[in-house]
Amino acid sequence: MKKKLPVLAGLIVLLIVLSVVYVLSKGSEEGTAEEEEPQYTSKSTAAVDIADDVTITEIKAERYELPAGLGLSEPYDLKDGNIRVYLEDDSYYIEGYEDCALSDSMSAYIDGFYSLYAENELKEHDGLSAYGLDNPKGVFSLSLSDGSEITVTVGNPTADRVSYYVMTSQSDSVYAVVNSLISSWFYGLNDLLDKSLPEINQEEITFVSVKDKAEENTLLITYDENDSSAVGNSLTTLIMRSPVNGLAVYPYNLQTTILSGSSMLKLTDIVEINPGDLSVYGLEEPEYELTVIDTENTFALDIGTAADETHTYCMLPGGNIVYTTYTSGVEPAVNYNIYEFVERFVNLQYRRYVDEVTIENANGDDYTLTFGDDSVNKEGVDNRVAYLNGKSFERTEISDFYQLLVGITFERIEENAEISGNPGLTITYKLLDGTVTADKYFDYDSNYYVVEKDGTSTGFIVSKTYVSRMLTKAAELTA
Numbered sequence: 001m002k003k004k005l006p007v008l009a010g011l012i013v014l015l016i017v018l019s020v021v022y023v024l025s026k027g028s029e030e031g032t033a034e035e036e037e038p039q040y041t042s043k044s045t046a047a048v049d050i051a052d053d054v055t056i057t058e059i060k061a062e063r064y065e066l067p068a069g070l071g072l073s074e075p076y077d078l079k080d081g082n083i084r085v086y087l088e089d090d091s092y093y094i095e096g097y098e099d100c101a102l103s104d105s106m107s108a109y110i111d112g113f114y115s116l117y118a119e120n121e122l123k124e125h126d127g128l129s130a131y132g133l134d135n136p137k138g139v140f141s142l143s144l145s146d147g148s149e150i151t152v153t154v155g156n157p158t159a160d161r162v163s164y165y166v167m168t169s170q171s172d173s174v175y176a177v178v179n180s181l182i183s184s185w186f187y188g189l190n191d192l193l194d195k196s197l198p199e200i201n202q203e204e205i206t207f208v209s210v211k212d213k214a215e216e217n218t219l220l221i222t223y224d225e226n227d228s229s230a231v232g233n234s235l236t237t238l239i240m241r242s243p244v245n246g247l248a249v250y251p252y253n254l255q256t257t258i259l260s261g262s263s264m265l266k267l268t269d270i271v272e273i274n275p276g277d278l279s280v281y282g283l284e285e286p287e288y289e290l291t292v293i294d295t296e297n298t299f300a301l302d303i304g305t306a307a308d309e310t311h312t313y314c315m316l317p318g319g320n321i322v323y324t325t326y327t328s329g330v331e332p333a334v335n336y337n338i339y340e341f342v343e344r345f346v347n348l349q350y351r352r353y354v355d356e357v358t359i360e361n362a363n364g365d366d367y368t369l370t371f372g373d374d375s376v377n378k379e380g381v382d383n384r385v386a387y388l389n390g391k392s393f394e395r396t397e398i399s400d401f402y403q404l405l406v407g408i409t410f411e412r413i414e415e416n417a418e419i420s421g422n423p424g425l426t427i428t429y430k431l432l433d434g435t436v437t438a439d440k441y442f443d444y445d446s447n448y449y450v451v452e453k454d455g456t457s458t459g460f461i462v463s464k465t466y467v468s469r470m471l472t473k474a475a476e477l478t479a
Helices: 002-035 105-111 179-186 251-255 327-334 395-406 464-478
Strands: 042-046 056-063 082-088 091-094 117-122 138-144 149-157 163-168 174-178 205-212 217-223 238-242 247-249 269-273 288-294 298-306 311-315 321-326 354-361 367-371 386-388 391-393 410-413 425-431 436-443 448-453 456-463
Touching (some): 082 105, 174 179, 205 251, 205 327, 247 251, 298 321, 298 327, 386 464, 391 395, 391 464, 395 464, 448 464
Antiparallel strands (some): 042 117, 056 082, 117 174, 149 163, 205 217, 205 288, 238 247, 269 321, 354 367, 354 425, 386 391, 410 456, 436 448
């Protein structure tokens, strides 16, 4: 008998546990029953009926709350709640923002009211309050071209959060409409106004400019206007005009540096329309002004101060809307380092544009390079006879020297490099169009020159060894 007592005790404990579980589950079921879906009387039916030959001429939207689950950010204008869209001369406009271009989302906004289908229909229901239709998320009043009007009201989400309860003035029924079909109704100006920017073909860039307010200078890169093949030629060398004139830049180098963040240079959100004080955004006098031009399009953006950790304020030049853009797209364009994208030629001059080059050497060994009559073959190659100190040379005979002459490169830039005394070397280029540029090479130390171009120090540090090779070649040719 004593051995059976533990077994009985175990059974009693088990019965108690089962009783507790039953009570809890019963309470849970009762709680669930309160949130159960109503018994719909119809499925997959049209909630709005607009004839095919009837047009929506006006939409008055009153949005009181942004429904959860629609994947939308807070509309810029929701603080006001109201928005009016109207049709005029076959085009839709937003009242008060007629001068603002509309985005492609406007089509989705309008189309969202045509032939609206519901997943389920309740023809008999317990009144509006049970579905949040007496205190709705939004009310949308439609005016149609046939003179009729329709009102669409959005209430609470369904228990499964997949749909929202909707009622229209065309019926006494309550409909369950999936979230994706009503999301466009809650679009705000941030969605309906155009935020697109021109796309730039980075292989056909003809102009790049970055104006820096703090530095009071401008990075300016353009194609060689003397080169008729430049436009549309992805292999063409661009020329830097500022802060240093005459440096060669290849489009690919720009793609990997300044323009590496261009995919993130997009207008993300509207911050303010017709702003009263641009200084709060750093846009009264923009921190940076970015311009990129290809053979077809111009991309221009004024860049202000940081909006948050990942966004920066910006505006279209001459525009009336303050936007944000991704800081990751701005940074490569404004925090550039010219070493990363320039070819380090001191004065790259294409032979076919040169009329005369003079080399004045402090030790007295001077050279003058001139060219004979025009002789350009059908491929555009300059075949003029060259004269070095009066001695004539065919193109192939003097090409090594000319490559050394125009191939002088700098190893680095020392912005504060001191220039004093007389130059050890002066190279002057006279071009066929009459342009004259003079590069003077001053001693920097025993191994390097520092270059002055047209009277202005560049800070270019050039190897004396390389220059000596060029002068030695000139001496050999004229010996």
